[in-house]
Amino acid sequence: GAGVSQSPRYKVTKRGQDVALRCDPISGHVSLYWYRQALGQGPEFLTYFNYEAQQDKSGLPNDRFSAERPEGSISTLTIQRTEQRDSAMYRCASSLELAAGYEQYFGPGTRLTVT
C-alpha cells in the first residue's frame, strides 16, 4: 500500500472492555513495530514482529496487552480489560528489513480513550 494504515483512528471505550487495534503495514515490509505515545511524551516501544514471528515483547506493560501478526502482514494489538491508564496514542510502524538503521515508516496512530 501507499503507507502504513491503522484503524480505527479514534476509539473510546469503557473501562473493563477489550479493544483491538489494527495495523496494515506497507506492502513487502517484513518488520512491524508497535509503540505507545502518552500525551507530551515520545513514542515508547511495545513489541515487534519479523514476518509473523513476535521476536520481542519486552515493552508490553503487562499481560493484558497482546499482539499478533498471523500471516506476516496485518497486525492486531489487543488490550483486555482496559484501564484508564491505557489511554494513549498507539502507533504502528513497518520497515523493509529487520536491521539496525533501517528507517521505520509510521502510521497515523489510533487514539485510545478509556472512560
Add this chain to the structure above:
Amino acid sequence: AQSVTQLGSHVSVSEGALVLLRCNYSSSVPPYLFWYVQYPNQGLQLLLKYTSAATLVKGINGFEAEFKKSETSFHLTKPSAHMSDAAEYFCAVSETYKYIFGTGTRLKVLA
C-alpha cells in the same frame, strides 16, 4: 542503555530565523540517529537519519543535522524557518531494531 534528551519542549522562532532543535543521546555503541516530524493528525515522518556515512546529514524540507560524537549530540537545524515548519519534532536513537525516542520539541513559527 540508550537514551535521548531533547532540551526545550517548546521552541518559538520568527519566520525566516534560524531553527535549532537540540538532541543529546546516550549509547554504548555507535548509534543510528533519526529526526522525525509530526504534523497534527498525521503519523511521524522521517526528516533525516545518521548511519555513520557522514557527520553532516541533509534531510527533507531544508533541514540538516550534525553528528558530534564528542558532545553526544545530533542537533537539528534549518537556516530559515517557514510557517509550514510548525510541528512537533522527535529525535530517536537506535542500536538495533528498537527506536528510543525523546520527549519531543514543539516548534512554533511566528509571523
